[in-house]
Amino acid sequence: MTATDPIQSDISIHIGRLTFDGTTLFNGLNFDLPAGKWTCLMGVSGVGKSTLLRLVAGLMPEETAMTIKSSESGLEGQIAYMAQDDLLLPWLTVFENVVLGARLRGDEFMPGRALHLLEQLDLLGSAYELPATLSGGMRQRAALARTLMEDRPVVLMDEPFSALDTITRVRLQEFAAEMLRGRTVLLVTHDPLEAFRLADRIHVMSGRPAVLFEPIEPTGKSPRDMRDPDLLAGQAELLERLARSKTVA
Amino acid sequence: MGAMKLIRPLIITVGLILAWQAIVSLTEVPFFILPSPMLVAMAMIEHADKLFEDGLVTLGEILGGLLLGIILGTASALVMGLFRPARQWLMPVMVVSQAIPVFALAPILVLWIGYGIGSKIAMATLIIYFPVTAALFDGLRRTNPGYLDLARTMDASRWAVLRRIRIPAAMPSFASGVRVATAVSPIGAIVGEWVGASHGLGALMLHSSGRTQIDLMFAALLVLAVMAVLLYFSVDRLLRRLLAWSPDSLPSND
Numbered sequence: 001m002t003a004t005d006p007i008q009s010d011i012s013i014h015i016g017r018l019t020f021d022g023t024t025l026f027n028g029l030n031f032d033l034p035a036g037k038w039t040c041l042m043g044v045s046g047v048g049k050s051t052l053l054r055l056v057a058g059l060m061p062e063e064t065a066m067t068i069k070s071s072e073s074g075l076e077g078q079i080a081y082m083a084q085d086d087l088l089l090p091w092l093t094v095f096e097n098v099v100l101g102a103r104l105r106g107d108e109f110m111p112g113r114a115l116h117l118l119e120q121l122d123l124l125g126s127a128y129e130l131p132a133t134l135s136g137g138m139r140q141r142a143a144l145a146r147t148l149m150e151d152r153p154v155v156l157m158d159e160p161f162s163a164l165d166t167i168t169r170v171r172l173q174e175f176a177a178e179m180l181r182g183r184t185v186l187l188v189t190h191d192p193l194e195a196f197r198l199a200d201r202i203h204v205m206s207g208r209p210a211v212l213f214e215p216i217e218p219t220g221k222s223p224r225d226m227r228d229p230d231l232l233a234g235q236a237e238l239l240e241r242l243a244r245s246k247t248v249a
Numbered sequence: 250m251g252a253m254k255l256i257r258p259l260i261i262t263v264g265l266i267l268a269w270q271a272i273v274s275l276t277e278v279p280f281f282i283l284p285s286p287m288l289v290a291m292a293m294i295e296h297a298d299k300l301f302e303d304g305l306v307t308l309g310e311i312l313g314g315l316l317l318g319i320i321l322g323t324a325s326a327l328v329m330g331l332f333r334p335a336r337q338w339l340m341p342v343m344v345v346s347q348a349i350p351v352f353a354l355a356p357i358l359v360l361w362i363g364y365g366i367g368s369k370i371a372m373a374t375l376i377i378y379f380p381v382t383a384a385l386f387d388g389l390r391r392t393n394p395g396y397l398d399l400a401r402t403m404d405a406s407r408w409a410v411l412r413r414i415r416i417p418a419a420m421p422s423f424a425s426g427v428r429v430a431t432a433v434s435p436i437g438a439i440v441g442e443w444v445g446a447s448h449g450l451g452a453l454m455l456h457s458s459g460r461t462q463i464d465l466m467f468a469a470l471l472v473l474a475v476m477a478v479l480l481y482f483s484v485d486r487l488l489r490r491l492l493a494w495s496p497d498s499l500p501s502n503d
Contacts, residue, residue: 059398081402087395091417091494104413130494150403156369 029207035114038185040195043205086143088131117145177223192238197241206245293462307449309439312371322381330389341486359445373437377430384426388419431484
């Protein structure tokens with residue numbers, strides 16, 4: 001599977017019943033990830049956005065009732081994952097971190113490709129440095145390079161930019177939007193501006209068990225211009241929906 | 250300054266020697282309680298080859314114990330980290346083994362293994378086995394779950410995760426265990442020698458004490474102390490270099 005032929009069909013997800021610590025997080029939840037588009041998941045803290053993403057990523061224990069329908073059989077080997085923590089292994093150089101996936105699987109990889117990605121992300125100069133010498137923004141860019149190196153059709157991102165300062169965040173959003181174009185992306189975020197800049201479809205999650213509100217579908221090509229009045233209106237609407245949603249934590 | 254790093258310990262050492270001399274002079278303590286630095290220095294020169302010989306023996310015991318203890322500890326921790334049954338059976342054994350004062354086993358070891366360096370190496374090994382195992386095992390257990398999540402989404406095999414993520418991530422914790430082991434291994438060797446030996450600095454201390462050669466006793470003690478300190482600093486230095494990526498060794502940025 002390469003970026004040149006991403007999953008052509010939409011991915012449709014159904015979550016059965018999931019309880020945690022005595023409370024029911026989900027009880028029959030359906031949503032789709034349209035092929036090649038960015039879907040965004042928002043909601044108050046504790047509603048279960050990260051849990052949902054982890055379910056889709058296959059990071060939850062097997063017993064969780066979930067079915068995923070896509071043209072491929074499940075999402076095995078189709079996913080690249082990016083978290084709020086850059087998860088760069090501190091004993092490896094940036095370059096070694098970018099090629100981590102191949103190394104772990106014992107696959108061949110093309111060093112030139114990794115270096116090219118680093119160059120596109122303005123990290124070529126730090127390719128052989130240890131992550132500790134990099135700033136937060138640089139580290140998250142390295143994580144993005146690693147994600148891209150995986151070259152998977154589905155990309156799952158759990159608040160990847162929320163730990164960064166605003167300017168760095170905006171820059172990273174632009175990088176991500178450009179470089180992940182054409183892939184099926186599920187982005188969890190708590191930033192309405194980010195959602196509106198990047199997503200083709202935005203779901204707000206609310207309540208316990210969690211349900212999804214009717215999605216908002218911004219128009220125009222991402223990353224959307226911040227001066228666009230539609231963007232600001234959309235952001236306001238999102239904020240209003242979020243405010244309306246029930247607190248759960 | 251680089252120079253300061255060498256000068257400071259030197260000054261401390263000289264200071265301690267002067268304080269020592271001051272105590273002897275001021276309290277007029279008899280030589281068989283606390284000999285003066287001068288007497289000890291003379292004993293060192295007079296018995297230089299005996300001290301050297303015995304020093305090598307003790308060093309051999311310390312290093313032997315260190316090596317064996319680290320190898321056994323590493324193997325145990327890896328086995329426990331990989332196989333749940335091993336964990337369940339070995340953990341209680343290890344905890345119990347720590348509860349028994351290891352020194353109490355010294356006479357038994359000498360009885361079973363003999364007067365030679367074997368029993369001393371065994372002693373040192375026993376003392377450091379648990380700290381090393383516990384340190385590595387703890388490190389393996391506490392792998393950042395984020396790394397494990399990432400590896401899972403990358404379809405990594407269990408072995409790849411162990412080899413490329415869990416073990417490297419456990420190294421700082423392991424290094425702490427090795428540091429403790431380095432500090433404690435001499436104790437095992439010396440206690441072993443006290444119980445039954447004819448060679449080694451501990452044996453020398455005991456025998457010279459019995460012959461009221463207190464100056465030689467202190468000389469042996471000093472050689473031991475210097476040896477132990479040098480060993481510790483060498484090991485520490487080596488570990489710092491190997492773990493240069495570890496957070497406390499790198500300057501903070503941002």
